[in-house]
Amino acid sequence: MKRDSLITLTAAGLFCRQGGFYIDPWRPVDRAVVTHAHSDHAYRGSKHYLVTKEGEELARIRLDPEATISTLPYGRKKDINGVKVSFHPAGHILGSAQVRVEYRGEVWVVSGDYKLTPDPTCAPFEHVRCHNFITEATFGLPIYRWPPPEQVFGEISGWWRRNQEKGKASVIFAYSLGKAQRVLAGIDRSIGRIYTHGSVERLTQAYRRAGVDLAPTTYAGGVANKKEFVGSLIVGPPSAQATTWLRRFGTHSTGFASGWMLVRGARRQRAIDRGFVLSDHADWPELQTAIKETNAETVYVTHGFSEEVVRWLNENGMNAVPLKTQFVGDDAPELLDEESEGMAAPVLTEEGGKPLPKWKV
Ligand SMILES: [Zn+2]
Ligand SMILES: [Zn+2]
Numbered sequence: 461m462k463r464d465s466l467i468t469l470t471a472a473g474l475f476c477r478q479g480g481f482y483i484d485p486w487r488p489v490d491r492a493v494v495t496h497a498h499s500d501h502a503y504r505g506s507k508h509y510l511v512t513k514e515g516e517e518l519a520r521i522r523l524d525p526e527a528t529i530s531t532l533p534y535g536r537k538k539d540i541n542g543v544k545v546s547f548h549p550a551g552h553i554l555g556s557a558q559v560r561v562e563y564r565g566e567v568w569v570v571s572g573d574y575k576l577t578p579d580p581t582c583a584p585f586e587h588v589r590c591h592n593f594i595t596e597a598t599f600g601l602p603i604y605r606w607p608p609p610e611q612v613f614g615e616i617s618g619w620w621r622r623n624q625e626k627g628k629a630s631v632i633f634a635y636s637l638g639k640a641q642r643v644l645a646g647i648d649r650s651i652g653r654i655y656t657h658g659s660v661e662r663l664t665q666a667y668r669r670a671g672v673d674l675a676p677t678t679y680a681g682g683v684a685n686k687k688e689f690v691g692s693l694i695v696g697p698p699s700a701q702a703t704t705w706l707r708r709f710g711t712h713s714t715g716f717a718s719g720w721m722l723v724r725g726a727r728r729q730r731a732i733d734r735g736f737v738l739s740d741h742a743d744w745p746e747l748q749t750a751i752k753e754t755n756a757e758t759v760y761v762t763h764g765f766s767e768e769v770v771r772w773l774n775e776n777g778m779n780a781v782p783l784k785t786q787f788v789g790d791d792a793p794e795l796l797d798e799e800s801e802g803m804a805a806p807v808l809t810e811e812g813g814k815p816l817p818k819w820k821v
Contacts, residue, residue: 461760461783466543466561467568467592469783474570474594478563479543481510483570493545495572496556497522498637510538512547514583515555517666518637534583537562550574551585552740553638554667560588568592569754573763575739576746577609580645581638581672585750593756594783598741599719600765606719606743612736613646619715619734620651624691629712633732636660636697638740639717641667641674643695649675655689656680657696657705686710701730719743751778 461469468475473485481491488505495501497511497518504524511519513533520529532538534557537546547557552573559570569590576585616632623630634640636659644654644664654677656664661679668674680694689709696705698716706712716732719739727735742750747769751759759780761769766782773780 461781465592466563466566467570467594469785473785476543476561476563479540479545479561481540481545482506483559483561484572491540493559494519495550495559495570496553498553498573501572510545512555512557514670515553515557517669518553518555518663521662521666522637534586548586548588549583551576551579551582554582554641554670554672556582558586558588560590566591568594569756570594571596571750573598573741574750575742576750577606577743579609579642579740581641581667581674587750587753589753589755591756592758592760593751593754594760594762595747595751595769596741596763597747597761597766597769598764599739599743600747600761600769602744604719604722604743605745606722606739607737609646609738612717612738613643613648616643616646616715616717616736617648617651619713619736620647620693623713624652627690627711629689629692629694629709630715631694631696631706631709631712632715632717632736633696633698633701634660634717634738635740637663639738640664640695640697641672642738642740643717644674644677645672647675647693651693653678653688653692655683655692655694657694657700659697660695680708683708701732 472482472487472489474483481493482489483493484495484501485492486503490507492506493510497515502522509527509529511529511531513531516531532547534547534549537544544562546560548560550556550558550572552575561568567590569588573596574585620630634643640660641664654675656677656679658681664677686708694709713733715734715736717736717738720726721735721737759773760783762783762785770780770782
């Protein structure tokens with residue numbers, strides 16, 4: 461990334477000098493353009509934010525209540541000091557966007573987090589052509605290939621049904637913003653009642669207000685008679701695992717929905733009964749497709765396995781460079797969430813037991 465290029469990496473994050481704005485800055489700035497409401501992208505403390513119209517309520521929940529927030533619907537261009545800025549669906553969570561930045565014929569796209577797998581809780585990923593593409597690489601290794609979501613939801617529903625037959629509750633842990641709602645959209649809602657942790661319920665209601673069709677839920681904290689939980693499904697954030705919150709549910713089985721569940725040992729390490737492979741990030745084939753479709757001259761790679769993705773792109777004749785952003789807090793995003801502290805990232809070992817590159821925390 462050249463010093464005088466349209467987007468540069470500064471101590472506060474990705475910066476567009478001509479436009480005078482940052483994209484997902486990790487320090488307080490005057491003008492922040494934000495790709496989505498996950499806490500390692502939507503940092504608090506900036507003076508002014510630009511977010512997608514579709515993600516407005518989630519941004520308001522996650523940012524300071526007094527923050528100045530303006531919105532822009534997907535696909536509409538906004539002129540900021542002569543720079544054209546537009547949001548395009550990233551398919552990651554509700555309202556998530558890639559940011560397209562155009563100045564004097566030069567186009568950059570900052571993808572934020574994204575996936576290509578269909579997801580009924582958000583707009584589908586849009587391929588956007590550009591000269592320079594900045595991509596994440598959270599799951600940028602050939603071992604990461606997601607099973608079809610229908611198969612995974614079938615597994616989750618089957619697990620719930622079997623627990624119910626044994627008179628047990630089923631407690632599934634899922635990242636409270638995005639993953640939990642995806643579970644609620646894909647689960648077989650005819651099986652029984654579904655309860656939620658407070659952090660999940662609040663965001664779920666915001667999804668419903670945005671018109672996303674989700675299974676009906678009840679806030680678990682408001683239930684007086686604990687017998688109600690017998691045979692039900694309870695959706696909670698990963699941070700609620702191993703806490704007293706679980707006690708009220710009586711005999712139960714635990715499940716975890718995350719891309720990391722593909723890694724052998726991740727489930728056992730966390731003392732979870734069942735792991736379900738469900739990710740809101742692109743897997744290895746999706747990363748390749750997304751990158752190719754941009755037709756970019758240069759690809760900048762951040763997050764996770766950036767070195768490995770860069771090597772693969774270079775070997776395949778593409779100009780790619782790793783970019784050391786501070787989105788590293790997101791590296792274990794699906795195991796950790798903002799309410800959890802000090803939880804260890806999974807030890808990654810390939811099927812043969814060969815250790816994978818060390819995790820940056
Ligand atoms: Zn994210
Ligand atoms: Zn991220």
